[in-house]
Amino acid sequence: MSEIMIHRHTRLSIFMHWFNAFCWFALLLTGLGLIKNEELNPVGAWLPNLMRSLFGGGENLLMVHQYLGLVWAGIFLAYVLLRPRETWVFLKEVFTVSPASDMLWLAKMNLKMTLGRKGLQRFGLTPDLPPQGFYNFGQKVFAQASVVGGVVIVATGLTMFFSTIFMDNPEPAAWSRVIHYLTVGLVFAGLLVHIFMAAISREERPAFLSMFTGSVPEHYARHHHPLWFAQVSAEKEKDG
């Protein structure tokens, strides 16, 4: 018998996610290409040299980075303005936490992934994790970082962009450059964990596939996101 599938992501949210991922990688590559200082560039001199030769010099590379950043921010702004309800539901979901059970979930999940079920028992803990909603606490933390980080990156990017046109004072652009660089670094650290959990971990494979198909198997929803599953089931029952 074929598995019952549960709707998880709309086509638009899937498009926004992959558009965001594409922009992140393109902005990361072009941004790192702009850092000529070898001591500051975590990947050394080869990437700036490669990117500059690909784009025909530093000025062109800066232009591509800036305009791609503007398109990225512009599309998200359009989404927020045209889909305020979906935006609100997403933000509410991501920023709502239950500190006691979520911290326990995080601690147990880390122990389970590093020491296995036996490791949990060694610490006197049961292998069951506190039930999670639409996103688990790990996904929420990364989503919070990417939303707040995204706003900081766009605000500092815009400050640098407009300071070259309108401002005589170089200080706001200098501060923005430092904050821009550090925020990208922090979100990127989370992104490595996000990609590992989403694309490499076998347990989360159904969620990965849902980022293309839009739905997950019922058993995955029941076991990984029981609070969300209960909500979906209650709505289904109400609708008859």
Ligand code: HEM
């Ligand atoms: C190769 C790169 C990436 C892969 C494989 C990936 C994978 C995924 C998957 C599978 C989900 C769905 C999780 C679920 O349904 O439970 C997801 C959600 C999410 N991802 Fe990614 N992701 C990538 C890049 C990024 C980037 C660059 C960002 C932002 C910096 C990002 C931010 C998010 C956020 C905020 C969510 C939750 C919102 C949503 O469902 O759209 N992801 N990702």
